[in-house]
Amino acid sequence: MLSTLILSVALAAPPKAGCLELKTIAQTEExxxxxSGQRRVQLVPAAKIVPGTEVIWTITxxxxxxxxxxxxxxxxxxxxxxxxxxxxxLGVGSQIAFSLDGxxxxxxxxxxxxxxxGESRPARADEYRHIRFEFKNPIAPGQMAIARYRAKLK
Amino acid sequence: MxxxxxxxxxxxxxxxxxxxxxGAQSAWALGTAASTPINNRATxxxxxxxxxxxxxxxxxxxxSTPGAGNGADxxxxxxxxxxxxVTRLSPSxxxxxxxxxxVAEFQVSNTGNAAQAYQLAVTxxxxxxxxxxxxxxxxxxxxxxxxxxxxxxYDAGDTATSITTLxxxxxxxxxxxxxxxxxxxxxxxxxxxxxxxxAVNNTPATVLTQTTGAETPGTVDVVFGDTAGAGDAxxxxxxxxxxxxxxxxxxxxIAKASTVISDPFNGTTTPKSIPGATIExxxxxxxxxxxxxxxxxxxxxxxxxxTFVTGAYAGTTDVRLxxxxxxxxxxxxxxxxxxxxxxxxxAGELRVAAPLLGSVLSGPGNAATVRxxxxxx
Numbered sequence: 001m002l003s004t005l006i007l008s009v010a011l012a013a014p015p016k017a018g019c020l021e022l023k024t025i026a027q028t029e030e031x032x033x034x035x036s037g038q039r040r041v042q043l044v045p046a047a048k049i050v051p052g053t054e055v056i057w058t059i060t061x062x063x064x065x066x067x068x069x070x071x072x073x074x075x076x077x078x079x080x081x082x083x084x085x086x087x088x089x090l091g092v093g094s095q096i097a098f099s100l101d102g103x104x105x106x107x108x109x110x111x112x113x114x115x116x117x118g119e120s121r122p123a124r125a126d127e128y129r130h131i132r133f134e135f136k137n138p139i140a141p142g143q144m145a146i147a148r149y150r151a152k153l154k
Numbered sequence: 155m156x157x158x159x160x161x162x163x164x165x166x167x168x169x170x171x172x173x174x175x176x177g178a179q180s181a182w183a184l185g186t187a188a189s190t191p192i193n194n195r196a197t198x199x200x201x202x203x204x205x206x207x208x209x210x211x212x213x214x215x216x217x218s219t220p221g222a223g224n225g226a227d228x229x230x231x232x233x234x235x236x237x238x239x240v241t242r243l244s245p246s247x248x249x250x251x252x253x254x255x256x257v258a259e260f261q262v263s264n265t266g267n268a269a270q271a272y273q274l275a276v277t278x279x280x281x282x283x284x285x286x287x288x289x290x291x292x293x294x295x296x297x298x299x300x301x302x303x304x305x306x307x308y309d310a311g312d313t314a315t316s317i318t319t320l321x322x323x324x325x326x327x328x329x330x331x332x333x334x335x336x337x338x339x340x341x342x343x344x345x346x347x348x349x350x351x352x353a354v355n356n357t358p359a360t361v362l363t364q365t366t367g368a369e370t371p372g373t374v375d376v377v378f379g380d381t382a383g384a385g386d387a388x389x390x391x392x393x394x395x396x397x398x399x400x401x402x403x404x405x406x407x408i409a410k411a412s413t414v415i416s417d418p419f420n421g422t423t424t425p426k427s428i429p430g431a432t433i434e435x436x437x438x439x440x441x442x443x444x445x446x447x448x449x450x451x452x453x454x455x456x457x458x459x460x461t462f463v464t465g466a467y468a469g470t471t472d473v474r475l476x477x478x479x480x481x482x483x484x485x486x487x488x489x490x491x492x493x494x495x496x497x498x499x500x501a502g503e504l505r506v507a508a509p510l511l512g513s514v515l516s517g518p519g520n521a522a523t524v525r526x527x528x529x530x531x
Contacts, residue, residue, distance in 0.1 A: 016220070018207055022198045023216035024228040047368060048377050049192070050235030051185020051267050057228075059196040064218055069200040069207075076196035081186045081232075139200075147196075153232065154186050 019065035020072070020139070027056045054085060054152050059133075061145040068138035074147045075132045077102065082151035086125030091133035091147040098123075099130040184323045188234040188268035189374045193227035233375040236352045236362065237265040238272065240383060240395040243327070246285050246343075249334045249399050250445065256293075256332055257308045258397040262317060262350045263325035266379065271358035272317040272350040274298040276330050279345040284396040289345035293332035293399055298348060301327035316358035317350070330397060340403035340443040347385050349394040352378075362391060404447030406514060409438045410454075415527065431530050432463060440521040441514045450514050451507035452524060460528035462486070462499060467525075473497045474525040475510050484510045486526070 026046035034040045046055055059076055063069050074091070078084050089096045097105035100113065100123055111123035133147040186192075196212040211217060211225020219225075243259040264270055278292040300314040301307075308329040320326055330348055338344070354360040365375035383394035416422045417431035425431055437454060441447050456462050464486075467474045471483035484497035484506075491498040496510035506524050514522050 018210045018218045018220040019202055020198050020200055020210055021216040021218040022196060022210050022212040022225065023214070024194055024196050024212040025214065026194065026228055026230055044368075046230045048233050048365075048375055049230055050188075050233050050377050050379060052235075055192075055230075057194060059198075059212060060216075061198045061200075062216065065202065067202050069202055070204070071206075072198060072200040074196055074198045076194065079192050079194050079229075081190060081192050153192065 017064075019063060019067065019069050021062040021064050022074070023060045023062070024076075025058050025060075027058065028053060029056070049153055051153050054150050055082065056148060056150050059147045061139065061147075063139045063141050063143055066141050068140050070138040072135040072139050072145050073132055074135075074145065075130060076147070076149075077130050078128060078151055081154050083126035083154055084128045084131065085150040085152055088150035089131055089133070089147075090149065091135070091145070093137055094133040094135045094145070094147065097132045097134065098128040099132070100127060102130045105130070105132050184237075184265055185235075185267050186232050187322060188232055188266075190232045191229055192232060193229035195225050195227050197225075231372060231374055232267065233365075233377050234268045235266045235377050235379045236270065236364075236391050237379045237381075238270070238350050238352055238391070238393045239263040239265055239381070240328075240348055240350050240393045242348075242395045242397045244397060246287070246398045246400040248402055251334055251338045251401065251403050252336045253334045254295075255308075256334055256399060258330040258332075258346065258399065260328045260330060260348045260395060260397065261325050262320065262328055264320045264322055266352075267322050268374075269319050269321045269355045270362065271319055271353040271355050273353050273358055273361065274300070274316055274328060275349045275351070276332075277347050277349075279347055279396065282345050282347075282396065284343075284345040284398045287343040287345070287398060287400070289343055291335070291338050291342040291344040291399075291401060293344045293346060294335050295331075295333040296346065297331045299329045299331060301329065316353070318358055319356050332399065334399065334401060338401040338403070340401065340405050340445075342401040344399040344401065345396055346399070347394050347396050349383070349386065349392055351392040352380075364391065402444045404441050404445055404514070404516065405443035406447050406450070407440045407442060408452070409440070411436045411438075427530060429530050432527055433460070433530065434466075434525055434527045436523050436525045438521055438523045439514050440518060441516045442518075443516050446513050446515045448513040449508070450511055450522075451505065452511065453503050453505045454526075455503045456499070456528060459531045461531060462504070463527040463529055466527040472526060473504070473506060473510070475506070476523045476525070477521070478519055482510060 027043040028046050029041050030044045099105045112120040113123045139145050197209050199209045208220035210220050213226035214228045217225045241261045247258045249256045276296045276298045279289045299312045303311045352362045364378045378389040378391045382388040384396045385394045413434045414425045414427045415432040417425040472486040473484050475482045484495035486497040486499045488499045496507045
């Protein structure tokens with residue numbers, strides 16, 4: 001009874017700022033010719049997205065507290081209309097796991113899909129519905145954890 | 155030898171055989187529809203001083219307020235990818251000189267991700283090679299009509315000359331309709347090109363233009379994603395395919411020869427063309443075209459100073475027709491063809507028509523030879 005009461009009070013209180021500022025941006029690649037005449041690929045805010053376009057999702061977790069943040073894990077569901085592009089998940093200092101259902105996470109070779117005939121087969125990258133980046137080291141104050149992957153619009 | 159004028163009339167004709175390719179529908183997976191919003195929101199969990207903290211959701215500009223619902227989606231809307239494909243359905247369409255409303259079938263497919271309208275244009279090619287055949291004839295009265303009722307056949311209801319709306323992943327049949335010039339000859343090819351130009355959905359009069367400049371977040375931009383067609387470039391919002399009319403016609407040649415059959419002195423042994431001699435004329439019609447010549451008739455002036463021989467052939471007949479190994483005969487009455495066998499003598503000429511002589515099939519083996527005899531006065 002007492003615990004329930006405390007919980008209710010906690011919920012009613014205005015939300016208190018956390019220690020991480022989480023930001024998601026969508027970008028696409030654009031080929032530009034730089035001043036020396038070289039072709040260069042640069043990332044621009046997501047533009048002209050049609051079926052087949054690859055979008056680069058970048059998630060940053062910026063430590064806005066004075067204390068380090070440990071056990072930082074960024075979980076991102078892949079948008080339903082998009083397919084994860086195999087091998088593109090990148091998060092420096094993180095261990096990357098995938099999930100087909102958002103519940104069970106694992107390395108690509110641990111994910112199996114059960115077919116209608118009861119046979120199991122390895123999951124394809126375009127079947128991953130969640131990506132989780134688990135950062136091994138604490139994020140120091142003022143530092144940032146960066147997670148990035150590509151997904152293609154179906 | 156007596157050489158005489160000879161007139162020939164014929165009309166080349168075959169039943170128009172329209173070949174249709176039915177039911178071949180494309181099965182592209184065309185992707186997410188234009189204007190669909192795509193949203194993404196990440197969540198971070200962490201701990202401070204070994205104490206797990208409430209998870210935080212992401213937002214486009216950064217969010218640090220913990221709790222579900224305090225973040226915001228990062229997203230965009232799917233843009234309008236224009237992708238149109240024109241496909242020729244008919245193989246080479248066989249036609250005959252003078253034939254009207256000859257149909258060649260095409261298909262316009264919307265392989266983009268939104269419904270579009272399309273303008274249709276059909277032109278004669280000049281010298282282009284289609285299906286291995288070089289264009290050397292133009293069709294007349296070229297038109298393009300949409301199979302509005304979707305029954306796969308060109309009929310009275312198909313009068314629309316543009317496609318008002320075509321859903322993503324849908325296709326519609328388009329009929330190119332043309333007339334074959336009378337001057338066209340056997341073995342010629344008339345190659346034509348159908349072009350579909352993407353227009354504003356439900357407003358086919360307005361051609362769609364590509365959005366230039368930077369993406370406008372939250373609005374649906376137009377992006378041309380079409381491939382190059384038979385006569386257009388990639389990513390130009392239009393597509394084209396070529397079709398072909400193959401002209402087939404009868405091509406009749408006529409030859410006339412004469413032989414002395416007998417004379418009053420030598421009989422049938424090395425007869426000479428002297429008064430009283432019997433001469434046989436042989437008029438041979440050969441069709442070197444690819445289709446039968448029908449309605450064929452000949453008229454041959456009976457030479458002056460000769461007399462037409464009646465009863466010269468089997469069964470007291472006057473004219474002998476030979477086609478291959480088959481002989482048929484008729485009687486050439488004077489004035490009126492009273493027995494309606496196709497032979498008559500009028501105005502000093504012999505006329506041979508149907509039913510004795512009506513059609514000449516193609517090929518040298520089907521050559522028709524008409525024979526009759528005269529005596530020299």
